[in-house]
Amino acid sequence: MRFLTPILLVVLLGGILMSVSGRGDWRTASRESAGIAPDPAITSEAVLHVYGADAWGWRGWFAIHTWIATKRKNEDFYTLYDVVGWRGYSGRPVMGIHRDIPDRHWYGARPRLLKAHRGEGAESLIDAIDAAARLYPWKKSYRAFPGPNSNTFIAWIAQQVPELELELPFSAIGSGYVDRAGQ
Numbered sequence: 421m422r423f424l425t426p427i428l429l430v431v432l433l434g435g436i437l438m439s440v441s442g443r444g445d446w447r448t449a450s451r452e453s454a455g456i457a458p459d460p461a462i463t464s465e466a467v468l469h470v471y472g473a474d475a476w477g478w479r480g481w482f483a484i485h486t487w488i489a490t491k492r493k494n495e496d497f498y499t500l501y502d503v504v505g506w507r508g509y510s511g512r513p514v515m516g517i518h519r520d521i522p523d524r525h526w527y528g529a530r531p532r533l534l535k536a537h538r539g540e541g542a543e544s545l546i547d548a549i550d551a552a553a554r555l556y557p558w559k560k561s562y563r564a565f566p567g568p569n570s571n572t573f574i575a576w577i578a579q580q581v582p583e584l585e586l587e588l589p590f591s592a593i594g595s596g597y598v599d600r601a602g603q
Contacts, residue, residue, distance in 0.1 A: 449476075449528035456523040456533055457489060460496045466542035467491040467498075468549070470535040470574065470586055473526035479564070480529060483593040486574040489522030490546045498522040501553045503573040505562035515559040515573060517550075535586045545584055552580035567597025 458467055469489045474480030487502035500520045508514045523531050537545055556576055558568035571588060575595035578586040588595045 450525040452525055453521045454523045454525060454530050456531065457498065460491050460498060464494050465539050466493045466546060468537040468542040468545050469522060469533055471523060471531040472534045473531040474529035476527045482591060484591045485526050485570045486588065486592055487570065488549060488574065488577065490549065492546055493543055501549065503562065503570040505569065508560065508562050513559045514562040515556055517553060545581065548581040549577055552577045565593060567594035569594040571595040572597040
């Protein structure tokens with residue numbers, strides 16, 4: 421009986437952690453704009469934002485998901501650069517470059533702005549980010565821990581484009597994978 425109690429405790433705790441999410445079902449969680457990004461229809465200057473939001477479910481207690489949103493001068497849309505693991509389930513690359521809402525809630529989690537650049541300087545950074553993203557070495561690989569994951573992708577871009585001056589927070593689990601993989 422003494423041996424069974426710790427096992428039962430671990431199983432129960434694991435079940436609770438796996439099932440708990442303060443944001444409900446991922447299929448119905450908010451994916452609306454948080455209203456952080458300037459409206460591209462009325463903003464002519466270039467905009468570059470790096471966002472982070474709590475990861476889905478219990479992982480959000482300690483980890484974030486990151487992505488980059490860009491809008492070139494006079495464009496009326498944003499281009500997102502991100503890595504999403506479940507794209508790989510259908511055989512697609514996990515890395516994506518696509519038009520979307522820049523500051524969309526990450527399945528119920530409100531994003532926060534980690535870095536912002538606007539105007540002339542942002543335009544050249546957008547070119548550098550696009551080039552770096554296209555050279556990302558793990559376009560089809562995803563592993564939540566230790567990486568490569570969404571934070572590995574953003575850390576890769578930050579390493580390739582130091583002018584971005586981006587330092588990811590400690591909660592960007594997987595961002596250190598870039599340094600470990602290079603050794």
